[in-house]
Amino acid sequence: MKAAAFPPGLMMPHIRPGRILCWTLLFIGGVIMVTPLLFMLSTSLKDASQVYDLRVIPETPTLDNYIEILGDGRFTRWLMNSTIVAVIVTLSNVFFDSLVGYTLAKFRFRGRYIVFIAILSTLMIPTEMLVLPWYLMASQFGWIDSYWGIMFPGMMTAFGTFLMKQFFEGVPDDFLEAARIDGLNEFTIWWKIAMPLVTPALSALAIFTFLGNWTAFFWPLIVTTSAELYTLPVGLSSFAVEQSIQWEKIMTGASIATLPTLIIFLFLQRYIVRGVMLTGLKG
Template sequence: MNKRAKSIIVYTLLILGSILMIFPFIWMVSTSLKTPLEVYSLSIIPDNPTFENYRRIFQDTLFGKWFINSLIIAVLTTISVAFFDTLVGYIIAKFQFIGKTIIFIAILSTLMVPTEMLIIPWYLMSSEFGWTDNYWGLLFPGLMTGFGVFLMKQFMQSIPDDLLDAARVDGLGEFKIFWKIAIPQVWPAISALCIFTFLSNWNAFLWPLIVLESPEIFTLPVGLSYFASGEFESRWELIMAGATITALPLILVFFFLQKHIIKGITLTGMK
C-alpha cells in the first residue's frame, strides 16, 4: 500500500470519527430549534426553526440565574486556584524548610483520593460551619487543588535560581520576586491551569447537587437536571435548548483558547 492510499484511509477514518463525535451536539442544537410536533421526527434540519424554546427557558425557569451562578463559581474558583496553587508551587520549588518533602507528599496524596470519598467530610464540614446552600459551600472544595500545586511546582523548578538571586540583590522582596519574576516565566502553565479549572468547575455536578437545596442558587448542571426531571421532563425541545446554552461557554473557551489548551496538555505531559 503506497503512502497516498494510507493517507486516504487515515483521513477517512478521522472524518468518520469526527462525524460520530459531533453528531450528538448537532442533534441537540437541531432539537432545540424544533417545535413540539417535530421533536420526534428523524430530520436533522427543522422544517420550521424557532427560537421560542430559548425564550421559554429564560421566561419560565431560573435558567438565567443558574447561568450566573455557574459563571461566578467557575471564575472565582479559577482565580483562587491560579493564585494559591502557583504561590504554593513556587514556595515548595524554590525554598528550603523543614518538612517540605512531607508537605509535598501530603499534597500529592490528595490526588489518589476519589472525589466521591470526600463528599461526606465536605458535607459534614459545610453543615458545621453553615456553608450549605450558599456560594461558599460551593467554592471551598475547589479553592486549591493538589494537581495545580504539583503542576506549578514542576514548572517553577525550571526557573534558574540565579535569576531569583539577582532580583534579591536588586532589593526586591520575596512576594515581588514571585509576582514580577516567577509568574511571567510560567505563564503558559498558569493559562493551561486556568482553562482546566474553569472547565472542570463549569461542568461540576455531584458536589453542587449535594450541597445545594434552593433552586435559586443551583448551578447550570444541577439546574438542568432539575429542569429535566420537573414539569418539563417530556419537553425535549426545551431541555435541548438549555443543554445548548450550557455547552456554549465551553465551546467559546475552546474556540478562542484552543492553542493554550493544546499547549497546556503538551506541557503537562512533558513535565
Template sequence: MRFRRLLPYLLLIIGSVIMLFPFIWMVSTSLKAPLDIFNLSIIPENPTLANYIKILEESMFIKWFMNSIIVALITTISVLFFDTLVGYIIAKFSFVGRTVIFILILSTLMVPTEMLIIPWYMMSSEFGWTDTYWGVLFPGLMTGFGVFLMRQFMEQIPDDLLNAARVDGMNEYAIFFKIAVPQVWPAISALGIFTFLSNWNAFLWPLIVIESPSLRTLPVGLSFFSSGEAESQWHLIMTGATISVIPLILVFILLQRHIIKGITLTGMK
C-alpha cells in the first residue's frame, strides 16, 4: 500500500527530471568557458558571465529582445480588448446574424496557420506592411479562439445583473468595463498569458515578413545568430536561449495561479 501511494510521486519525479534536464544543461552551458562546454559535469567548474556580456555587446540581441517585447505586449493588449468586447457583444446582445457571425469566427479555428501565410503576405505586400512592425503584428491582433473563449464565459453572467445596471443609469461602456470584465477576470488572465507566450515564441510569420536584421524578433534573431554569427559556438547559442526564456519564466512565476485556474475553467467551458 505504501508503494502504491509513493508510485505517482516517483513517476512525477522521474518525469520532472527528464523534462528539466535539457533546460538545466542549457543554463549550465551558458555559464561555461568555450573549452569546458563538452565537459559532462552539470555544475560548471569555473562559472563565468563572459558569455552573457559578449552576446549583449557584440550582437543585436537586445534589439531582438525589445522587438519581441513590443510584438508580444501589443498583440496581447489588442487581443484582450477586442476579443473580450466581441465575446461580450455576441453573448449579451440580440441582433440579426449573431449566430452566423459566431460560426464564421469559429470557422477560422479550422484553418491551419500555414494556409494563411500566403494571404497574409499578399496583404502585407499590397499595403506596404512587409518589413515593418505592423506587418508582424496585424495577424495576431484578434483571434477566433479568444472570441470563443470570452463568449463562453460572458454567457455565464446573469442578464438580471446587467439589466439592473441599465436601470441604474449606467451606459453600455460602463457596464462592460465595471461589471462584465470583473466577472470574467480569470478567463481574461488566462487568455492574456496564452497570447503573450504564443507571440513571444512566434517564428514562421516573423521570419517571412521581416527582412531587416534590426526588426527581427528574438526567435528569428536567435535562429540567424546560431547559424551565422555564432556558428558552432554553443556556449553563446545556449546563452541566448537562456536569456530568451527569462520573460516566460517570470510570467509563469507571477501568474501561475491564473494559468492553472484558466486552464481548468477553459476545460470546463
C-alpha cells in the first residue's frame, strides 16, 4: 500500500517483524492454555454418550451433570474441605511467614543468618522426599485422616518466609523507629506499621498460597483415607477410580473447582501480575 493512501498527516504504521513473532507466540500460547479449559467446559455440558465426540460446542448441551454433582452431598463436602484447608493454610502463611520474615529482616540477633540459611535450605528438598517424614509424623501424632493432617506441612513455608523477609527489608527503619518512640510494642509495630506497608507482597503470597492449596492433590491423597475428608482434587479423582472414568462428571467438578480460581484471577488480576513481577513466582 502506498503511503499516499493514508490521510494527510498520518504515516503508514510500521510493523516490526519482532512484534509479529511476539504476537504469534502469544497467540499460540493462549490457544494452548485455553483449549483444555474449553474442552473441560464443553465436556461438562455433554452427557456420557457425547463425551468422546470432540466437538467444542455440544450437540445437545445439558446441565444435568451440574445438577447431579451439586446435588451429590460428597461433592459439596469436598468443596467445603478444600475451602477450609485453603483458607486456613493461607491465613496461617500470611501470619507466620510475615512474622518470621519481619523478624529476620528487622532484628539483629546472634544466629540470625544461620536461621535464615536453615530456612532457605529446606527449599532445596523436593516434596517427594518430605512426604515420608510428614506421613510418619502425622501417623505418630494421630493426624492421619484429619484436617490438621492435610494442613500442617503447609502452615508455614520457607518460600513465604523468604519472600516476606525480602519485602520487609525494603520497609524503612525510620517508620519502625518512629513507632518505637511513639510507644508501640514490637508486635504492634509489625501489625500496624510494617504489615500495611507490604500489602502487595502479602496479596501475592495469599493468592499463590490459596491457589496452591486449592489445587493440591498429592499430600491430601496420601494423608486422607475417608471420603468425608477428601479435598476437591482428591474427590474428583475418585470419579475415575470408583465408577470407571466418568469424564463428564470429572469435567463438571473440575469446572466448578476452577470457578474460585477464575474469580480470584478476575478480581485480583492486578495483584497477581504485580506478585509475579515482584517475586518472579508463578501461580
